[in-house]
Amino acid sequence: WAPPDQVLENVLESVLEFLTAARDRNAASLVCRSWYRAEAQTRRELFIGNCYAVSPRRAVERFGGVRAVVLKGKPRFADFSLVPHGWGANVSPWVAALGPAYPRLERICLKRMTVSDDELALIPKSFPLFKELSLVCCDGFTTRGLAVIAEGCRHLRVLDLTEDYFHEEESEVVDWISKFPECSTSLESLVFDCVSVPFNFEALEALVARSPALRRLRVNDHVSIEQLRRLMARAPHLTHLGTGSFRSEPGPGGALSVSELATSFAASRSLVCLSGFLDANAAYLPAIYQVCANLTSLNFSFAGLTDEEFIPVIRHCVNLRTLWVLDTVGDEGLRAVAETCSNLRELRVFPLDATEDSEGSVSDIGLQAISEGCRKLESILYFCQRMTNAAVIAMSENCPDLLVFRLCIMGRHRPDRITGAPMDEGFGAIVMNCKRLTRLSVSGLLTDKAFAYIGGHGKLIKTLSVAFAGNSDMSLQHVFEGCTRLQKLEVRDSPFGDKGLLSGLNYFYNMRFFWMNSCRLTVKGCGDVAQQMPNLVVEVMKENEGEMDTVDKLYLYRSLAGPREDAPSFVNIL
């Protein structure tokens, strides 16, 4: 016999097990104390969007039954060298807390955090049931750490290393692939294309052969096309394949022929996602024609293909939903995409030459073509040197379902290439017509008017990225007052000062963070904010000891943990 409220709590817990979305859980936890407790015991995935927003101890105390942890550290601008080395986001306090608290932990996903080999070594020790490790844009570890994971985590299903900063002397590389268990493994996903050092290929081939559940394999650029063929023969059920260099390293048998490679691809009937092509020899591309019709995702963003090399391939990819390419394919290549991939949802066009003075090989013409052919587009990232308002407006009208619009006109302050006008109208049309838009990155010559549009219409925008834009603090005011769902704001090199900063006072608690780089802030202005907002951590960084009052970098974020103790000397927490 259990007391009635205990019965209720048990029932509640059983029901809440089915609630997975964090927002729903957060809402449920606010109903009453009983619901708070039940939710806390049944939350299986702990998502911490800013590792400094809450202390590990507090998180661990509240949630008792966690099986998976997602932790994010540095702000996104760290990817572009704007966060100084040694700033923070070390995973160590978290690993130290999670270990004793969650012995049944199965999954860890870290983004933009510093993880050392010793910390990786704690994972198999603390979590005997560990299954999935995913490190995205992390740094601090080497093959030594990978070896410990491979050897210690006997139930490992997923080891995904994506775009991590990997620096290791070739002489110190450890043969981590050989450390996986000798018996049949439960590996489903092995992604290591960013681990750009040589490895034991025979060991990998053997590992793949004894991993019957393997569906995702992405290898690094030290894998030749001859070796790729061997791997594919061992894993005919792969769904996601990262093809390595896609270049021939002929052995004694000579170079692989295109038709031999084509046979391998034809045998991989389950392939839906192809990537890699890290040093591709375009002569081998026809080998993939047979799988193109099944592909939903294709990543050519490391292969400098010309339009002549690219177009014959893309013409086969009629079911593509995600495409990443380099701008070397040109407007012509994009036209072919528009004509073929009517189901495209996500497009990313990266620059081969990522400098401001580069030629840039795609323009408004390509963007216009895409907008006309890919009406279902939801996400676009487009690097170019020449753009017009007209093309952006066309995209806003043709692709109203856009959730993510990121346009990077690489030359700073570039106006419309035909009219010479600022790009205000183009971005204005995007926020007006794409009513579901949640993420926006702007560029080109922009005045306060653009931000008036953004504030006026971008009601669902959660992430906004601004660089070299705006005339005055009014821009920031428009954004704060209008974008009621804003969570992440990153601004660099724009003429915004303390007044603009202060206009956000009422909104900072609703946001995850605000990063301002090389604007016109002063220490006093930032100090005012810190004073008025006790639950906000205000970090300022200066690069030159010279001018006393200016601030080079401002990073402010809401936090229950108060000022962090691991701040390096160049960070001043106000």
Add this chain to the structure above:
Amino acid sequence: MAGLGFEETELRLGLPGGSNEAEEAAAAVRSSGKRGYAETIDLVLKLEPASAAAPPSEDDEEVADGVAEAQPSPAAADGQLKRSPSQCSVVTAAQPDADPEKPRAPKAQAVGWPPVRSFRRNMLAATAERGGAALVKVSMDGAPYLRKVDMGTYKSYQELSKALEKMFSSFTIGNDCSQAQGMTGMNESKLVDLLNGSDYVPTYEDKDGDWMLVGDVPWEMFVASCKRLRIMKGSEAIGLAPRAMEKCKSRS
């Protein structure tokens, strides 16, 4: 090349100068978007050194854009910001040859702009270095058409000359190679023999626009700097030898 008017770094309302429009339009016409990195270059059969007359461009001006450049402090003193490993790659990519004779000095780059992750930057830079898919046009005096070679598919002068031999039969350098042990390193006497003995001499135009004899420099250096190949009649190439030597000497 689509240059950026530096007046534009001063933010102001209204249209930028009309001259920029013309620049932009001209640049748009010039670049058809087919070759991002201009790997194939139209062959111009001239022997005059191309280095003398580089067109003046807006890139000549080196303007320190005060607001935009967040140049990190070079010295890593305590309390000062240090560059992260990822930062170094950004700045390296931005730095051109620091040759004072070059009229084209690119303007100072802003850190982390354009926003491309260093993993991607490094990967693409490494690819370019390895010479992957670097197509070079090859012409031979008297031959009716041009050929293209992918420099990345060869590992030595011998491999290259074998391939060229196949393309242009009766290409004499191949014969010489079978006697001399390849053409690595600088070897004055070998070159002189070549010039005296054969009808044709392989030459190449390097990054600076100078015409050099093939075989002057180590293979990797050659691949990195070779923009196009021309197999010249021996008599025309004689003038090259002393200059090539001078250049190599002054470089080392």
